[in-house]
Amino acid sequence: MGFDRTKKNLGIDAIRFTADAIHSMYENAQVVITFNEFNEFDYSGIDLQNHTLCSEADLLNKIEEVYNEWVASQYKRTRVGVASTGRGDWGYSSIGDQLDQLYHDVEAGKFGENAKTGAWFVGITSVKNAFPKP
DSSP: OOOOTTSTTOTHHHHHHHHHHHHHHSTTOOEEEOOOTTSOOOGGGEEETTSOOOOHHHHHHHHHHHHHHHHHTHHHHHHHTOSSSSOTTOSOOOHHHHHHHHHHHHHTTOOGGGGGGSHHHHHHHHHHHHSOOO
16 A cells, blocks of 8 residues: 555645655745646645755655555544544544443443443444554
């Protein structure tokens, strides 16, 4: 897997990964990214206004690194429900709902090993099992 700069309609993903790569390489970078007429990543469309831009190969390596870090942490975004535009039926419940579950578990005397049968623990565990760390 890797960042495919030739993929059509990269849009915000290409901007995000390119900007993140540039900002990790240059302090206080001021950058303008322009896509070619095919909406593809194009090194010549990068204007780093306050630094001299590195080679295309170095930038692509950094974009790949940033992209791979993003992919490796995808499970975190999925668990908290920010992996897509909608919350969906996955991910952790809201903090308010989790606190309510904890309250009712404590009220029911769910402590020690018995706590593992409570609504909060079961809910959190199901999300962690559904979206495990890679």
